[in-house]
Amino acid sequence: MSTPLARIEGLVVGPVTGGPPTVAGVDLSVTGGQVVALMGRSGSGKTTTALTLLGHLRPGLARRAGTVHVAGHDPFTATGAATLRRGRIAYLPQDAAATLNPARRLASLLAEALSGHGRLSRTERAEQLTRLLDLVHLPTDRAFLRRHPHQISGGQAQRVAFAVALAADPELLVLDEPTAGLDAVLARGVRDLIGSLVGRHATVLISHDPDLVRPVSDEVVILEAGRTVASGPPARILAPRRPPKTATAVRVPVDAALSAAGVCATYGRRTVLTAVSFTARERECLAVVGPSGSGKSTLARCLVGLHPYRGTVTLHGQPVARATGDRTAAHRRDLQLVAQDSVAALNPRETVGQALLRPLRHLRGLPVPQASAEATNLLARVHLPAGYVDRRPASLSGGERQRVNLARALACRPRVLVCDEVTSALDVHTGEAMLALLAELRRDLGLTVVLITHDLATVARWADAVVVLDNGRVVESGPTAAVLRAPGHAVTRALVGATGAAPD
Incomplete structure (x- = not known):
């Protein structure tokens, strides 16, 4: 069996202030060319586990136990982190658009990503740029490359970030929900792209989409409340795809x-x-x-x-x-x-509570005690614990942040x-x-x-x-x-x- 390129053993991560761990004893192993998918409900610890491969933890979290090694280096040490960030590991975050500098044009962002290839002639750099853009199915014309990130769609921003991640030809790719926000045709293109990378990169794929995971992954690890509850090949772990049901909403439109x-x-x-x-x-x-x-x-x-x-x-x-x-x-x-x-x-x-109190106070005119009680009720409606009122966005998963956004919208009783x-x-x-x-x-x-x-x-x-x-x-x-x-x-x-x- 091949020596793992990346290995996590006995990982335990929890709040620095104490309390139940976010990740509780997870093991993970990825060999060269292998795709390992991390799946589970929002908040199950998928992203927290994967980010340890980069030596990173969200604010307020600390590693309590366990070891992490990538290509023989510990990413939590200064030397290991510096070595791995020189193109050996690349991370595509879930909110890809947030990683793109809004003040720079796409051509500049991609040129910087390609700078790790050393001194290239103008022709060589143009060829590399075209190859990258073709790989992620983006336009190569000058007009597109002159745009800023806010002038492209969310799906296009996701693919630009994918190109940035691939530019240095890393040994290990960590992909966090790479098809989030993409239409079905583009999502299929990303799935095919990931499939084409098999054998070139070891990949940790975070996803909640079985249709993405099933055809490209070698192993699936299911997390629940920070623990591994199942692992194995996708054919054994994932249920067969079922056709979607026909629309079931009750039709009552009048006006x-x-x-x-x-x-x-x-x-x-x-x-x-x-x-x-x-x-x-x-x-x-x-x-x-x-x-x-x-x-x-x-x-x-x-x-x-x-x-x-x-x-x-x-x-x-x-x-x-x-x-x-x-x-x-x-x-x-x-x-x-x-x-x-x-x-x-x-x-x-702002804390979650502060985000919810603003519309409750200013658009509905509720006094503070009533607004605070309503904020707790809103969190319950979107399936978040009451204790989340004191959390800040950086300590939430992508799914949890989206539910907070929904709760804030519902605060106005639209x-x-x-x-x-x-x-x-x-x-x-x-x-x-x-x-x-x-x-x-x-x-x-x-x-x-x-x-x-x-x-x-x-x-x-x-x-x-x-x-x-x-x-x-x-x-x-x-x-x-x-x-x-x-x-x-x-x-x-x-x-x-x-x-x-x-x-x-």
């Missing part, structure tokens, strides 16, 4: 809750949305789908007044101001966004909730719980949900209607079952074909 008419938006001179129109009805779940870069997230920001646009957005029959600062307090309460980037959406200096990839950072079980919660809120509170997603299986099960975007235009729309069963546009057919999401 239009949210409408867009002729919405157009740009980034500089680049047109992002062109004459987008749709209607989401009372208590309806309207899904907005499309390839990465089709304008889904920009549409979400336009709807809530965070991006300038032309056209009209109407809330319960009343036009709303284009900028959120010009909207009435009632409109700001009634229309809320749960953003895709859970890191940027939360102030790193009538329409715009959810931008609200389940992309969550494991299957937690994502299902989140969607079930949204369905419950629709029934009990009359909430309308605009669900922006790349997951057509989610659309098939939960959405009443669907709008398909491509290059900033609506190319298809209608009842979910009808659109997925007989897609009329090539983009819809490609998305359905990539996931097999057509209802029975």
Whole structure:
């Protein structure tokens, strides 16, 4: 048997202040060319375990026991860390966009990543850059490379970060949810990319997506509450894929809750949305789908007044101001966004409690004691312990941060909730719980949900209607079952074909 390139033995990690450990005695071994997948529910310790391979722990955590070695070096020592960070290990975080310097153009970011190859001629550097971009299926033209990170989609940012991670040709790759936020076609491309890297890199793959893990991994390790509860080959550990269920939401729409008419938006001179129109009805779940870069997230920001646009957005029959600062307090309460980037959406200096108290105090006018009690209730609704009110975002997993963002939106008691990839950072079980919660809120509170997603299986099960975007235009729309069963546009057919999401 090959000597492991990376080995974790008896790892125990817990809060520096004491208390139950976050990781409790985990063992992990990765040989050269092997792909080991870490799976488990949000908060199970997947990312914490993987980050120890880089010698890193989140603030407030400490290693209590165990050893970590990568290529014969201890990453928790200064010498070991310095050696491993010289291109021997690369990390692709879950929130990839947050790692890209917003002040630098993509060409500059990628050129810096390629600098580890030594002195290259201009021609050699251009060839290396083209190879990298082709590898992650990104444009190679000058116009794209001149963009800044905020001028590309979340999926494109994920692939730029992937290119940065691959630039130094590392021995060990640590990939944290590499398909989060990607549409089905691009997710399949990333899966194929990871498969093509097998044999070249040892890989630790953190994912909650069995469809990603099953074809590319050699071994699967399932964590629960910081402990290994199962491990072995994917054929033995993962259940066979089941086809998605047909949409089950109760259809009770009567009036239009949210409408867009002729919405157009740009980034500089680049047109992002062109004459987008749709209607989401009372208590309806309207899904907005499309390839990465089709304008889904920009549409979400336009709807809530965070991006300038032309056209009209109407809330319960009343036009709303284009900028959120010009909207009435009632409109700001009634229309809320749960953003895709859970890191940027939360102030790193604020506790969870402070993040929840602000809308409770300023938009609902609750006194402090009542607002504090309501904050605890909101955490319970999104399946987080009451003790999380004192935590800061850096100590939360990606899925936990997303649930805090949902709780903050619910604090306003909105009538329409715009959810931008609200389940992309969550494991299957937690994502299902989140969607079930949204369905419950629709029934009990009359909430309308605009669900922006790349997951057509989610659309098939939960959405009443669907709008398909491509290059900033609506190319298809209608009842979910009808659109997925007989897609009329090539983009819809490609998305359905990539996931097999057509209802029975």
